[in-house]
Amino acid sequence: MKDRLPAIRIDDLTVAYDYKPVLWDIDLIIPEGVLMAIVGPNGAGKSTLIKSILGIIKPIAGSVQVFGQPYKKQVDKVAYVPQKGSVDWDFPTTALDVVMMGTYGSLGWIKRPGQKEKKLALEALEKVGMLEFKNRQISQLSGGQQQRIFLARALVQNAAIYLMDEPFQGVDATTEKAIINILKELRKAGKTLIVVHHDLQTVPEYFDWVTFLNVKGIASGPVKDIFNDDNLTKTYGINYKVAVNQ
């Protein structure tokens, strides 16, 4: 296993929106097949880190490699669920149609989605428990339901790496359990999952890998080794005491 390329390798990454760096000299190696949480306070740069992996934001220094190559060459290997779908909710489109958009990447230019793509999308909708809403216009869905549609869309992308920015935001407990089960299933299938997560209590239960981030990279590794009060305090600044039962 040693000689396998990491899913994502980040070297000396620095990102600034204006002049002030929001990510400072990040080095990070994410091995293939982990279910990883990124934790850190609001404004720590978690979303920014994900966006720079995706090349949505250009770093001022450093590099990101996806399976040993720049992201641009690995576009089809990465699926992304944004923090708050910055889409036009009034767009004339249905839940099913939105999920089908996840298949566009593998279709490439010009070629149109057909029965096969539709079947994939329906299966994904079923998985996230949204099949009965397939013909709904998307603005007529609740926030949690919209979140699930975006998860389904990422599922049909059939990527090797999934980047999810707070997928549990605003979903109820049942849905959260359903989503985490899907994520665990994906990991079993060998996928790499990177999830921005705020609920520190559930980190040991949900994840096997964790990265602490607050402008700088604090620590990254297996949850059982590094998820401790020391790292939490370094990340969140205050004296942190989380009951970590392992």
Next chain:
Amino acid sequence: MTSAQLEIQLIGAIVAIACAIPGTFLVLRKMAMISDAISHSILPGIVLGFFITQDLNSPLLILLAALTGVITVILVEFIQKTGLVKEDTAIGLVFPALFSIGVILIAKNANDVHLDIDAVLLGELAFAPFDRLVVDGMDIGPKSLWVIGSILLITLTLLLLFFKELKLSTFDKGLAATLGFSPAILHYGLMTISSVTVVGAFDAVGAVLVVALIIAPAATAYLLTDNLKHMLFLSCCFGIFAAIAGYWLANVLDASIAGSMSTVLGIVFLLVYLFAPKQGVFSVFFKERQQRKEVSLLVFLLHLQNHQEAEERHVNHLREHINWQKVQAKTVLELASKNNLIYISDNIVSLTDKGQEFTDEALLYITTNKVTAIEELKERFFLFRG
């Protein structure tokens, strides 16, 4: 109908379709005003093109003018990116500047340019049939029909090829980018086609009214459907209708054809806005009223189910208990009995078997959070709606 009349309507209809297609995407991208900017700022491009080609229908002139349109978009975006002003302000800064350059160019060269501002702004569809395209001594139809027809053909081809990409990048730029469909290419592609269409159409309907043909059909269709393909189709239909109805309106009123077309578009929009089955002002009003009544009915039925005691189900008691006014209580009672959900004996209200069944099922849906299924439940049980 004379052949000239037929040709005018045909040109009008084709212009309308050619405008409705990019218009649909512009409206969805909330960029409707950029078409206004383009339509004005192509003026200097048209004038310069006219100096060079001396022919309003020459492809070179169309390309030159369309280029001015794309430059407008780039300028607007550049000014906007400085972060000092908002997009509408940026548009307001750019197009008057370019437009006035065009006006000055025309005024300065009034003697050798057979181009007047009125014609550019308002167009004159009525004259279109007189400017014929003659090939090898053979008359093959009005020039503008060929011009706008070719533009429509290009637009349609691009639409068929890149529908998926345009849809995706309009809906979710971020995903389009991550899936490898460059939003910038699609954006400027759309801007180029819009500019070319505006230039091709201005001769017929004028640079100002072309904006109506771009925005109004799409905005109208948007009120009627949740499906992008249907929206495109409906936009085209509204455009064609406005072209033909506008022509005859102009005939009756002896008015400008383009002006009449725009008027028809405005009226159609207003009618749809008021009467659209789902989102129209009236239907929203009536649906809300119906919903309110039916929710009251459900509350009422649940109350009956909860209370076996006779005094809780006495007609008068219900009124004060559920705190309804007389009229509301009466309509709800009536609706319930019309649908055979309740029966009343000695002023005591009881659920019928059907009412019991309906209430049980509704309760199940409410507690399992499947409220959507209630609508379908009503379809099954109700003979009369609220």
